[in-house]
Amino acid sequence: MIETPSPNFDERSLPVSLLVLHYTGMPDAASAINWLANPESKVSAHYVVTEDGQIVRMVDESKRAWHAGKSWWRGTSDVNSASIGIEIVNPGHEWGYRPFPETQMAALIPLVHQIVTRHRITRGNVVGHSDIAPGRKQDPGELFPWAQLARLRLALPRPTKHLMDPHWSDSGFMLALERFGYDITDQEAAVRAFQRRFRPEMIDGIIDGECRAILLALLLPKPQGDE
Numbered sequence: 093m094i095e096t097p098s099p100n101f102d103e104r105s106l107p108v109s110l111l112v113l114h115y116t117g118m119p120d121a122a123s124a125i126n127w128l129a130n131p132e133s134k135v136s137a138h139y140v141v142t143e144d145g146q147i148v149r150m151v152d153e154s155k156r157a158w159h160a161g162k163s164w165w166r167g168t169s170d171v172n173s174a175s176i177g178i179e180i181v182n183p184g185h186e187w188g189y190r191p192f193p194e195t196q197m198a199a200l201i202p203l204v205h206q207i208v209t210r211h212r213i214t215r216g217n218v219v220g221h222s223d224i225a226p227g228r229k230q231d232p233g234e235l236f237p238w239a240q241l242a243r244l245r246l247a248l249p250r251p252t253k254h255l256m257d258p259h260w261s262d263s264g265f266m267l268a269l270e271r272f273g274y275d276i277t278d279q280e281a282a283v284r285a286f287q288r289r290f291r292p293e294m295i296d297g298i299i300d301g302e303c304r305a306i307l308l309a310l311l312l313p314k315p316q317g318d319e
Contacts, residue, residue, distance in 0.1 A: 093147050093148075093149050094146055094147065094148045094149070095148075095149055096125055096129055096140075096148050096149070096150055097129070097150060097151075098128050098129045098136040098137075098150040098151055098157075099129075099131045100128070100129075100131065100133065100134060100135060100136035100151075100157070100158050101136055101151045101152075101155040101156055101157050101158065102155070102156050102158075103155065103156060104154070104155065104156045104173045104174075105156075105170060105173045106168070106170060106173040106174040107174070108153070108174060108175065108176060108211040108213070109168070109174050109175075109211070109213060109214075109217055110165060110168070110171060110174050110175035110176070110213065110217045110218075110219065110224075111175060111176050111178070111204065111207055111208060111211075111213050111217065111218045111219070112159065112160055112171065112175045112176070112177050112178070112219055112220070112221060112224060113178050113180060113204075113218070113219070113220050113221070113231075113232050113236070114137065114159060114177065114178065114179045114180065114220075114221045114231050114232060115179070115180050115181070115182035115183075115184045115231040115232045115233060115236075116140070116179050116180065116181050116182060116183075116184065117182070117183065117184030117185070117186060117187065117231060118183065118184070118187065119183060119187050120181075120183075121140070121142045121143065121146075121181045124140065124179060124181060125140055125148055125150075128140065128150055128179065129150065134158060135158050135159065136150055136151050136157045136158045136159060136177075137150055137151065137157050137159045137177040137178060137179040138150065138151045138152075138153055138157050138159075138176050138177050138178065139176075139177075139178045139179070139203060140178075140179045140180075140181065141178060141179070141180050141181065141196055141199050141200045141203065142181045142196065142199075143181050143182075143192075143193050143195065143196050144195055144196070145195040145196055145198060145199035146199070147199055147203060153176055153207075153210075153211075156172050156173050157172065157176075157177050158172060159172065159175075159177030159179070159221075160172045160175060160177065160221070160224060160225070161225060161228065162225065162228070163221075163224035163225040163275075164224060164225075164275040165217070165219060165223065165224045165273050165274075165275075166216075166217070166273040171224050176207050176211070176213075178200070178203065178204070178207075180192065180196065180200060180232055180236075181196070182231075182232070182233075184230075184231060184233070185230055185233065189233060189235060190235070191235050191237075192232075192235065192236060192237060197237060197240060201240065201241065201244065201246065204218070204241060204246050205244070205246060208246060215242075215245060215246065215247055215248045216248055216273070218241065218246060218247045218248075219273075219289075220232050220233075220236065220288075220289060222285045222288055222289070223273070223274065223285055223289055224275075225275075226274060226275060226278065226281040226282045226284065226285030226286075227275075227277065227278040227281040227282075230288065233288065234288050234292035234293075234295060235292075238250070238289065248310065250290050250291070250306065251290075251305075251306050251309030251310060254309075255302070255305035255306065255308075255309055256305055256308060256309075257301040257302075257304050257305045257308075258304055258305070258308045259301075259304070260304050262299050265299045265303070265304055265307065266279055266282070268307055268308070268311060269282055269283070269286060269307060271311065272307060272310060272311060274286060280297040281297075283297045283298070283299055283303070284296075284297045286303065286307070287303065290306050290307075290310070291303065291306060
């Protein structure tokens with residue numbers, strides 16, 4: 093653990109119930125870390141995970157880091173107060189988006205496990221920045237290997253078996269999507285964010301049968317403790 097404190101934090105007003113994963117979206121790790129530590133940036137994160145597997149701690153978990161911006165998830169609008177934020181070094185869509193290397197994931201996964209265990213964060217509250225701010229953000233993006241986290245019960249898996257299209261209208265789908273957790277103010281952006289997370293091979297913002305079936309499966313009751 094490398095300590096690089098950021099001055100960009102304040103006090104929490106809510107208990108921790110969320111873990112938000114980001115990509116840095118900058119050309120390299122040094123640029124991202126320097127920006128997150130710069131008081132003029134007004135942004136920060138609790139941790140940064142580099143591509144070679146280094147973990148940089150920037151804000152103590154007891155404090156409110158400034159990583160989420162204007163965002164919403166499952167009724168919580170002050171996501172910064174309710175969350176831990178991890179920035180994963182990747183150039184992002186602007187600077188040459190690429191897969192996340194195994195060395196990076198090998199460092200990220202134990203960190204995620206420690207955080208969700210420490211704060212009792214449910215799998216449904218391990219989310220990407222695009223999930224909580226669909227109109228503004230795309231990260232960590234469609235190349236992020238959510239399935240690796242899901243196999244270890246650190247995130248919700250993509251439903252793949254016994255899918256049934258509930259034949260919701262578009263408005264019915266949007267109501268169900270809001271119930272699941274998304275801000276649906278910008279409806280197409282919300283659909284794209286849902287697709288980016290649960291059907292990354294086709295991100296078109298169109299509500300089709302597969303989207304409806306996946307969302308229904310996510311909303312169906314699960315055994316106690318499964319989420």
